[in-house]
Amino acid sequence: EAGVAQSPRYKIIEKRQSVAFWCNPISGHATLYWYQQILGQGPKLLIQFQNNGVVDDSQLPKDRFSAERLKGVDSTLKIQPAKLEDSAVYLCASSLGNQETQYFGPGTRLLVL
Amino acid sequence: RKEVEQDPGPFNVPEGATVAFNCTYSNSASQSFFWYRQDCRKEPKLLMSVYSSGNEDGRFTAQLNRASQYISLLIRDSKLSDSATYLCVVRRSNQGGKLIFGQGTELSVKP
Numbered sequence: 317e318a319g320v321a322q323s324p325r326y327k328i329i330e331k332r333q334s335v336a337f338w339c340n341p342i343s344g345h346a347t348l349y350w351y352q353q354i355l356g357q358g359p360k361l362l363i364q365f366q367n368n369g370v371v372d373d374s375q376l377p378k379d380r381f382s383a384e385r386l387k388g389v390d391s392t393l394k395i396q397p398a399k400l401e402d403s404a405v406y407l408c409a410s411s412l413g414n415q416e417t418q419y420f421g422p423g424t425r426l427l428v429l
Numbered sequence: 430r431k432e433v434e435q436d437p438g439p440f441n442v443p444e445g446a447t448v449a450f451n452c453t454y455s456n457s458a459s460q461s462f463f464w465y466r467q468d469c470r471k472e473p474k475l476l477m478s479v480y481s482s483g484n485e486d487g488r489f490t491a492q493l494n495r496a497s498q499y500i501s502l503l504i505r506d507s508k509l510s511d512s513a514t515y516l517c518v519v520r521r522s523n524q525g526g527k528l529i530f531g532q533g534t535e536l537s538v539k540p
Contacts, residue, residue, distance in 0.1 A: 356532065
């Protein structure tokens with residue numbers, strides 16, 4: 317069974333530039349999550365989708381971050397404009413339902429210079 | 430105060446040693462508890478769920494004390510391949526499955 321796919325795997329940008337990440341969850345998984353993991357810390361949830369609806373975006377910095385899952389399958393996360401403190405690994409995870417095991421993708425490693 | 434707190438380590442142990450990781454959580458609404466493992470530059474993967482009665486999976490034993498809001502993970506007979514960061518994770522009953530991660534405890538098993 318294919319796992320959660322993410323791209324790109326690495327991205328280097330300058331501050332104030334824009335960047336977008338893509339995630340394709342495991343087939344049939346209704347719930348999709350975006351986490352931010354800063355070096356030395358555990359992942360922190362940014363946004364959770366149930367199909368194409370947002371369940372929780374309480375920790376998403378909405379002035380610069382946006383995410384969508386228009387058709388209830390794959391998802392994009394965008395940062396515009398990026399700040400130095402956005403340097404982190406952005407992990408996408410999916411699960412059958414919101415109480416089921418979450419499976420993580422390999423992540424996108426972002427460096428903002 | 431962080432909602433889930435772990436000793437960040439690192440723990441450096443010889444092969445064959447027994448090592449214990451501790452974790453505390455502050456929100457009594459926490460419903461489910463897990464240990465995830467994260468290898469260097471890789472994604473987190475579920476190691477085991479933690480049940481009130483305690484549970485064991487081979488060399489790994491997890492314990493939960495709801496009264497003390499304390500979770501532990503014991504690794505017996507450590508192997509070189511156990512070297513990783515171990516993340517303590519809780520899920521609240523009232524937040525749609527959201528996982529709250531501790532900062533992780535790094536383990537390095539040496540020959």
